[in-house]
Amino acid sequence: MPNALSPLAHKLSNFAILSETEMGVLDDMHRRRRNFAVGHDLVLQGQTRQAAFILAKGWVCSYKLLRDGSRQIVDIQIPGDFLGLRSVLFRTADHNIEPITEIEASEVLGKDLLGAFSKHPRLASAVLWAASCDEAMVVEHLVGLGRRNARERMAHFLLELSTRLMLVGLGTPAGFACPLTQYHLADALGLSAVHVNRVLRELREDGLVTFQYGQVTIHNLDVLTDLAEFDRSYLDQEGPLLR
Amino acid sequence: MPNALSPLAHKLSNFAILSETEMGVLDDMHRRRRNFAVGHDLVLQGQTRQAAFILAKGWVCSYKLLRDGSRQIVDIQIPGDFLGLRSVLFRTADHNIEPITEIEASEVLGKDLLGAFSKHPRLASAVLWAASCDEAMVVEHLVGLGRRNARERMAHFLLELSTRLMLVGLGTPAGFACPLTQYHLADALGLSAVHVNRVLRELREDGLVTFQYGQVTIHNLDVLTDLAEFDRSYLDQEGPLLR
DNA sequence: TTGTCGCATTGACGCAGGTTAATCCGCTTG
DNA sequence: CAAGCGGATTAACCTGCGTCAATGCGACAA
Structure with a gap:
């Protein structure tokens, strides 16, 4: 990979082959680098004139x-x-956006983003395209909430996280560092924190995954994958479509 | 509204002011008009080389x-x-796409769509932008499945449908024609058909909504809106952003 | 040191909603 | 006409998960 290629640029190149100019515009978006501490939401439900952000470091x-x-x-x-x-x-x-860890993100002002989209429609397509792929993830969550029980949901969620983190080099098939609390899991999976705890204990006792001390360890990937009916294909790209 | 403006063109004009050329491209997409009967899915999970469709008539x-x-x-x-x-x-x-009624839809071949997107990136943006707004709806469903009980979910779902149908002239504040079965509701709301029936009876007995004989009648919009915590703003547009 | 705060853990109990199964009705088809 | 089918409805029963409450533990501040 060429040097100085941001994670975002890398991701977008899956959707469209971007010109030097477009890459430059993308780089410009990284000028306003900002840090946020836990407890200071980046975006608040109902507020107008919001900026967008490109996440460089940390989880939200x-x-x-x-x-x-x-x-x-x-x-x-x-x-x-x-x-x-x-x-x-x-x-x-x-919606609101809350940092789970301390984070580093580039702020992109609304008008700058819209301006860039107007002048560089191909770039706009790539970004919106990527966004539309993120939707596949949301759809998976929706299916989980509607039709999977707590164990299956948990297994699916942890496998998805693992896969995504591996794609950006932050995990291995054996596990990953995870700053989430059990309350985060509860709010993500539509469960109570108490039940999250129960399910995690069961999965641990069954020798499938351990979620402890900020670390997720996958003990039995196959059984876990089967339990969750997990199919990673919705997270993969297969090369740029827009030439 | 100018004559011969398709519902889609109308919708997209909320996102970008399209040129004559772009409108022409859009019109071209309507050439392959096809009909589908109930029971014949338009798109099948796992199949490749799928076409996209623009829905002209009916529900899916x-x-x-x-x-x-x-x-x-x-x-x-x-x-x-x-x-x-x-x-x-x-x-x-x-995912699969199934007609709920007989439908009429324009088929747009994958390569035609991608070709049009490449040549007319502004059009691509508008379409993808509209898609990204559809995501707001999916997010609302997700929240419902995760954190609302059956009554609230049902109320929210019916109100959302009502609002969307009114936006295209297919309903009034008092109600709308609805071809869904209680099984459809169950599969959409993550409930069992039996429980859907229970909930519908309660809502009817409480004088809030009636779902019967292919017709939804809203008796008490205010209480229903409050029960569902329904806020229609995520369904509205406020004029084109891309000029 | 002591208090407190966030997070994890576990037990006891209750309920929303699932499951099973029976019945009814209207429509279609032979 | 009977038979079959899709959909709606209701009752009886059961369970997955929520709620409440208590305990433990490490980090941090006064």
Whole structure:
């Protein structure tokens, strides 16, 4: 891989072969580098004039709050992911984005992004295309929430995370470092924290996965994959379609 | 509205001001008009070389099948919606699309779509942009499945349908014609058909909505909206952003 | 040192919603 | 006409998961 190719540029090159100019525009988007601490949300539900972000380091989650105080995590994002795109497209954010760890991200102002999209439609396509592929992940979550039980959901979630992290070099087939709490898992999987704990114990006792001390260790990938009915193909790309 | 403006063109004009040429390309996509009967899926999970479709008439649903035979409906589509976009972008479909009624749809071959996208990137942006807004709907479903109970889910689902149908002139605030069976509702809401029936009875007895004889009648919009915590803003557009 | 705060863990108990199965109705088909 | 089928409806029963509550433990601050 050429030097100085950002994770995002790398990702987008799966969708379109970008010109020097377009790559330059992409680089420009990395000028406003910012850090965020845990507890300081990047994007807030209902706020307008939001910026988008390109995540360079750390983990975040996007979630929606309900009136009764419960929340549903829609998506966990890891380095290389684009954040808050919809909040720019819609002008007003429909979800919150919270750092799970300290993070480093490049802020892209709404008007800059829209400007770049207008001038470089091919770049726009690549970005929106990538976003539309992220949707496949959301759909998988939806299926899990609707039709899988707690064990299966958990297994699927951990396998998906593992696969995504491996794609950006942050994990091995044996496991990965994971900053999520059991409360995060509960909010992502539509469960209670208590039940998350029960399920994790079962999976551990059955010798399938261990989720402990900030580390996920996969003991039996095959059985886990089968349990979760996990098919990684929705996470893979197969080369650029837009030439 | 100018004559001969297709529902899709109308929808896309919310996202980008399209040129005559681009409108022409869009029109060309409507050449291969096809009809499908109930029971003949348009797109099949796992198949490659899929076409996309623009729905002109009737309802369809996209769903995923699980090993145990259960299924989860991800989305219901109504006239004006674009179908199977992801199955073209990914080259192989990750979901099925089934007609709920007899439908009329324009088939757009994968290579034609990709060709048009390459030559008219602005058009591509508009289409992908619209798709990314459809994602907001999927996210709402996800939140419902994760954090709402059966009553709330049902109320939310019916209100969303009502709003979408009104936007294309197929419903009024008082109700709409609805070809869905209670099995469809069950598969969409992650419930059993039996429980769907229970919930519908309750809502009817409480004087909120009636779902009967292919007709949804909304008796008390305010209470229903409050029960569902329904906020229609995610379905609205506010004028084109891409000029 | 002591208090507190976030997170993990476990037990007891209850309920929303699943499962099974029976019945009914209207439509189609032979 | 009977038979079959898709869909709606209801009752009886059961279970996966939520809720509540208590405990432990490490990190950090006063």
